Amino acid sequence: MADMKSTFLDVYSTLKTDLLHDPAFEFTHESRQWLERMLDYNVPGGKLNRGLSVVDSYKLLKQGQDLTQEEVFLSCALGWCIEWLQAYFLVLDDIMDNSVTRRSQPCWFRKPQVGMIAINDGILLRNHIHRILKKHFRGKPYYVDLVDLFNEVEFQTASGQMIDLITTFDGEKDLSKYSLQIHRRIVQYKTAYYSFYLPVACALLMAGENLENHADVKNVLVDMGIYFQVQDDYLDCFADPETLGKIGTDIEDFKCSWLVVKALERCSEKQTKILYENYGKSEPSNVAKVKALYKELDLEAAFMEYEKESYEKLKKLIEAHQSKEIQAVLKSFLAKIYKRQK
Amino acid sequence: MADMKSTFLDVYSTLKTDLLHDPAFEFTHESRQWLERMLDYNVPGGKLNRGLSVVDSYKLLKQGQDLTQEEVFLSCALGWCIEWLQAYFLVLDDIMDNSVTRRSQPCWFRKPQVGMIAINDGILLRNHIHRILKKHFRGKPYYVDLVDLFNEVEFQTASGQMIDLITTFDGEKDLSKYSLQIHRRIVQYKTAYYSFYLPVACALLMAGENLENHADVKNVLVDMGIYFQVQDDYLDCFADPETLGKIGTDIEDFKCSWLVVKALERCSEKQTKILYENYGKSEPSNVAKVKALYKELDLEAAFMEYEKESYEKLKKLIEAHQSKEIQAVLKSFLAKIYKRQK
Ligand SMILES: [Mg+2]
Ligand SMILES: [Mg+2]
Ligand SMILES: [Mg+2]
Ligand SMILES: [Mg+2]
Ligand SMILES: [Mg+2]
Ligand SMILES: [Mg+2]
Numbered sequence: 001m002a003d004m005k006s007t008f009l010d011v012y013s014t015l016k017t018d019l020l021h022d023p024a025f026e027f028t029h030e031s032r033q034w035l036e037r038m039l040d041y042n043v044p045g046g047k048l049n050r051g052l053s054v055v056d057s058y059k060l061l062k063q064g065q066d067l068t069q070e071e072v073f074l075s076c077a078l079g080w081c082i083e084w085l086q087a088y089f090l091v092l093d094d095i096m097d098n099s100v101t102r103r104s105q106p107c108w109f110r111k112p113q114v115g116m117i118a119i120n121d122g123i124l125l126r127n128h129i130h131r132i133l134k135k136h137f138r139g140k141p142y143y144v145d146l147v148d149l150f151n152e153v154e155f156q157t158a159s160g161q162m163i164d165l166i167t168t169f170d171g172e173k174d175l176s177k178y179s180l181q182i183h184r185r186i187v188q189y190k191t192a193y194y195s196f197y198l199p200v201a202c203a204l205l206m207a208g209e210n211l212e213n214h215a216d217v218k219n220v221l222v223d224m225g226i227y228f229q230v231q232d233d234y235l236d237c238f239a240d241p242e243t244l245g246k247i248g249t250d251i252e253d254f255k256c257s258w259l260v261v262k263a264l265e266r267c268s269e270k271q272t273k274i275l276y277e278n279y280g281k282s283e284p285s286n287v288a289k290v291k292a293l294y295k296e297l298d299l300e301a302a303f304m305e306y307e308k309e310s311y312e313k314l315k316k317l318i319e320a321h322q323s324k325e326i327q328a329v330l331k332s333f334l335a336k337i338y339k340r341q342k
Numbered sequence: 343m344a345d346m347k348s349t350f351l352d353v354y355s356t357l358k359t360d361l362l363h364d365p366a367f368e369f370t371h372e373s374r375q376w377l378e379r380m381l382d383y384n385v386p387g388g389k390l391n392r393g394l395s396v397v398d399s400y401k402l403l404k405q406g407q408d409l410t411q412e413e414v415f416l417s418c419a420l421g422w423c424i425e426w427l428q429a430y431f432l433v434l435d436d437i438m439d440n441s442v443t444r445r446s447q448p449c450w451f452r453k454p455q456v457g458m459i460a461i462n463d464g465i466l467l468r469n470h471i472h473r474i475l476k477k478h479f480r481g482k483p484y485y486v487d488l489v490d491l492f493n494e495v496e497f498q499t500a501s502g503q504m505i506d507l508i509t510t511f512d513g514e515k516d517l518s519k520y521s522l523q524i525h526r527r528i529v530q531y532k533t534a535y536y537s538f539y540l541p542v543a544c545a546l547l548m549a550g551e552n553l554e555n556h557a558d559v560k561n562v563l564v565d566m567g568i569y570f571q572v573q574d575d576y577l578d579c580f581a582d583p584e585t586l587g588k589i590g591t592d593i594e595d596f597k598c599s600w601l602v603v604k605a606l607e608r609c610s611e612k613q614t615k616i617l618y619e620n621y622g623k624s625e626p627s628n629v630a631k632v633k634a635l636y637k638e639l640d641l642e643a644a645f646m647e648y649e650k651e652s653y654e655k656l657k658k659l660i661e662a663h664q665s666k667e668i669q670a671v672l673k674s675f676l677a678k679i680y681k682r683q684k
Contacts (some may be wrong), residue, residue, distance in 0.1 A: 022492060025501040025528055032506050092465070096458045117507045119461060123434070123500045126468075130493040144486045145394045151472040152366060158465045159367040164375050165459045185368055287396075 004058055008052060011076035012044050018135060019128055038108070038121050042087040042280060043080075045103045046204070051079030052087060057203035060328040071206070072238070077136050078202040079148065081129045089157060090126035091118055096165065097253075110196055142205040149211065151202055153193045160189025164256070173280045175252050175264065183261045184226060192225025200329055220317050220330055227310040227336050231260040232301045235342065237294065244342050252291045254280030258306075266297045311338055351554065353637070354386050360477060361470055379643040380450070380463050384429040385422075387445045392428060392541055393421030395675070400543035402670040403523050413548075419478050420544040421595060423471045423492065427536060430467035431499060433460055438507065439595075491543055491553065495535045502531025506598070511599045513529035515596050515622045517606065525603045526568060534567025542671055562659050562672055569652040570679050575600040576645045579636065594633045596622030601641055601650075653680055 016039055020032050025034075029309045057068065058075040067075070080255055095118060102106060109118035129150055132157035137143045164186045167177050170176075182214060197218050212217075232328070236248030237259055248256045274293055278286040294300075353484030358381055359657035362374050369377075400417040403410065406574045409417070435441075435461060443449060451460035471492055480487045506528045509519050539560050543553055577638075581603055592599045605617060616635055620628040654677070 022497075028437055028505055028524070028527070030500075030508055031505045034504065076633050092461050096461055098458070102592060107625065115511075116440075117511065119434050119438055120500060120507055122461075124497075124504060127493070130490075131497060134490060134493070138490075144489070147486070147489055147493075148472075148480075149468070151476070151497075155364075155466075156366060156468040157472060158462060158469055159373075161462050162371045162376065162459075162466060163370055166372055166464055166552040169457075169459065170537060182370065189367065256386070 001303075004055060005048070005052065007072060008048065008055065008076050011073060012080055015077060015080055015132055015200050016040075016043075016145075019131060022131055023307070024131070035124070035146075040090055041105075041109055041111075042125065045105075046083065046085060046086065046249055049336075050195055051076075051083040051200040052081065054079035054202045056332060057200050057329045058206055060332060061207040061325050062145070063325055074136060075203065075206060078146075078206065079199070082134055082194070082198055083147055084125055084129050084132070084151070085154065085198075087196075088129075088230060089161075091122040091125065092222070093161070093238065095119065100181050102261060111154065113331060130289055140210070145211060146202070146205055149198070149205065149310075153198045153201075156189045156193045157191075160186055160191070160193075164190055166255060167255060175260070175276055175279060178256050178261050180258075180261050180265065183256055183341075184259055186256060187226050187229040188222055192222045196221040196225035196228070196333065197330075198310060203329070214320065214326075216317075217326060217330070220314060220318055220321075221333070223310070223317070224330075224333055224337070227307075227314070230258045230303070230306060230339065234299075237291065238300060238303075251287050252277060252282045258303075259294060262299055262302055263297055266299075267293075271297070307339070346397060347390070347394065349414060349447070350390065350397065350418050350421065351386065351551075353415060354422060356415075357419060357422055357474055358382075358385075361473060362537040363500070364473055377466070378468070383447075383453075384450055384463075384467065385425055385434055385446075387661075389430065390421075390425060390522055390535055393418075393425040393680075395541040396421035396424065396544045398674060399542050399671045400548055402456055402572055402674060403549045403666055403667050412484070415543065416478060417548060420475055420548065421541070423474055424536070424544070425495065426467050426471050426474070426538075427492070427499075430464050430471075431503075431536075433464040433467065435460065435503070451588070484550070487553060489545070491540070491547065495540050495543075498531045498535045499533075502528055502533070502535075506532055507597060510596060517602070517618055517621060518591060519607060520598050520603050522600075522603050522607065524602055525598055528598060529568050529571040530564055533571050535563045538567035538570070538675065542675075547613070556668075558659075558663065559668060561678065562656060563675070565659070566656060566672075566675055566679070569649075569656070572600040572645070572648060572652075573679065573682060576641075577682075579633065580642060580645075581683060593629050594624045600645075601636060604641055604644055605636060605639055608641075608644075611633075651679070 016036070019039070020036055022025070031102060055072070055075045062071075082161075090102060091108050092101055095116075099107050100110065105115045107115055108121065108263070109116065114121070116174060130147070131144055133143070133150070138147055140146075163182070169271065193194065200217060200221055201214075202215070204211060204214060233250065233255075235244055236250045236255075236257065239248070241247045250259070260275070260279060263270065267275060274289060278289040278293075281287070314334055318327055321327050323328070358378070361381070362378055362415070397417045400413070404413075426675075433450050436444055437458075437468045439680070441449050442452065448458055450463065451458065456463070465606070466628070475488055478487055482488075486670060500508070505524070509528065511522055534648060542563055543556075546553060546556060575592065575597075577586055578592045578599065579622070581590070583589045592601070601615070602621060606614065609617060611636060616631060619632040620635075623629070656672075656676055660669055660676065661667050663672070
């Protein structure tokens with residue numbers, strides 16, 4: 001496994017070198033330098049979970065057979081396409097959210113000499129996906145499905161981002177727009193498709209499967225992605241920051257978090273008033289009042305219940321699947337996230 | 343022709359309605375409203391030259407045969423894909439350039455309640471191209487080539503934008519980075535591929551042609567695109583603002599214009615000094631000094647000479663082409679831009 005990660009990182013170097021010498025563009029020395037720095041800053045520094053899970057899933061679909069060198073390379077390349085997609089979204093999301101840090105370094109647009117050029121860098125990251133797909137997959141029978149898949153998932157993610165942006169920022173802060181229903185929609189589109197469905201869909205295509213026959217796999221993974229984001233929202237407030245590796249700021253940021261929509265559901269009139277008065281403000285006293293209300297409403301127990309129910313529902317859906325290989329893929333995703341602490 | 347424009351606009355309405363009811367996303371009422379307003383604001387308000395030229399070119403390739411209703415619809419839809427691509431680039435370019443107006447209205451990101459959400463709107467515009475292609479062209483034998491074409495041209499445009507941004511904005515203003523060579527590169531990638539090559543390439547694909555057999559067509563159109571941009575640079579300074587419909591600001595904006603690179607080529611040491619001291623400043627006295635220098639160096643004559651040479655070279659290349667239909671397409675492009683005053 002440690003070995004697979006180093007193979008995966010080697011593939012990054014190969015893909016980067018290709019992109020820096022793409023014959024479809026005449027690089028100047030300065031633009032090649034710029035691009036290399038931009039890629040190294042934004043693409044490989046994450047946890048790489050999404051990317052590595054393409055390789056893992058493909059192996060499970062192949063029932064643990066040894067992969068050929070080509071299969072290893074191609075599944076890593078698809079994994080990197082997802083990491084590139086993620087980098088693209090994050091570079092632009094940080095500008096839209098006016099964020100300060102990402103992966104414990106300044107956001108790319110905050111770097112001197114970058115600024116709004118980061119918008120075009122985001123666009124380039126997105127375009128690289130199709131350069132990689134074209135170079136390495138153009139001759140494969142599943143090429144057109146792969147391109148359609150990336151385009152559809154990108155569309156869904158940007159659409160989820162749209163409802164997130166217009167719900168959260170539209171004029172003044174207005175909690176009355178938040179509900180479980182809108183939370184589910186934001187999370188499903190903005191996160192679940194690209195983080196959970198896309199890696200498995202890539203592996204299925206490489207294994208020769210037709211995605212139209214796998215609507216059930218998509219549904220399970222989308223549900224898992226929603227569960228994952230609810231955990232994320234919960235941990236943002238209730239996890240030990242030491243373990244989590246960051247200090248949550250969803251309350252300050254007026255996020256449409258699962259906790260706040262669950263709170264709204266359970267609040268008395270008086271409690272609703274407290275929430276409206278304190279949510280989305282950065283002073284510690286306001287945050288403390290929201291946290292006290294979350295305790296009062298016993299959102300920890302609500303989350304435990306949600307987690308248990310989700311897990312059981314997902315497990316049942318997975319066990320009902322006719323293919324043992326696909327069951328193994330889905331179980332491995334579920335095992336990685338169930339009761340996670342960070 | 344007036345009729346074709348109204349047909350073209352009808353197709354916009356159809357495509358927009360499809361996008362507002364795309365089954366790949368669950369719209370909320372607010373997000374559907376947002377999207378409709380965003381599309382109407384940014385997509386149809388330009389001159390539509392690029393889009394309409396797909397229909398015109400396709401007709402010429404068909405030797406003036408009457409097009410079927412399906413052919414009219416599909417060529418219009420491809421024309422709109424180019425207009426969508428243009429809208430996407432302009433929405434983002436205006437943010438990066440910190441521009442104020444576009445098509446005589448405020449830039450989209452300057453509208454109240456929009457701001458940085460415009461970045462995601464740009465992304466959505468880009469994604470719509472593939473939604474349109476998938477809905478209407480998925481069953482066509484040339485579908486995969488069409489998707490590859492749009493992806494490649496987008497990549498080239500973003501790459502041209504990258505060298506434009508890093509050449510123009512990198513730290514302090516530095517004229518020594520400007521040359522005919524870098525001007526040609528910026529213009530070729532940032533403008534020529536999507537404005538000149540892409541419409542014809544779309545028409546060729548619809549007509550069943552393999553683009554690999556048409557490298558010569560690409561070269562002619564890219565050269566025409568460069569010529570078009572040189573005209574644009576020339577008119578920015580020398581055209582009557584009344585006729586041009588706007589007041590040029592390339593000198594104030596420190597643009598890598600054909601005029602400044604041509605001037606640098608012709609300047610004495612003393613004149614170079616004047617250019618360095620006055621280019622890229624917004625005070626009228628600085629601008630006036632640059633304009634006086636342009637007159638002194640007789641850039642008007644240099645442009646006339648460039649225009650004549652370009653025209654003759656392009657005409658020769660076109661007449662050497664073996665296909666009369668393709669000649670007709672290329673000639674119609676050239677006729678539209680030769681000696682244009684706006
Ligand atoms: Mg963010
Ligand atoms: Mg955000
Ligand atoms: Mg979070
Ligand atoms: Mg601009
Ligand atoms: Mg610009
Ligand atoms: Mg201009």
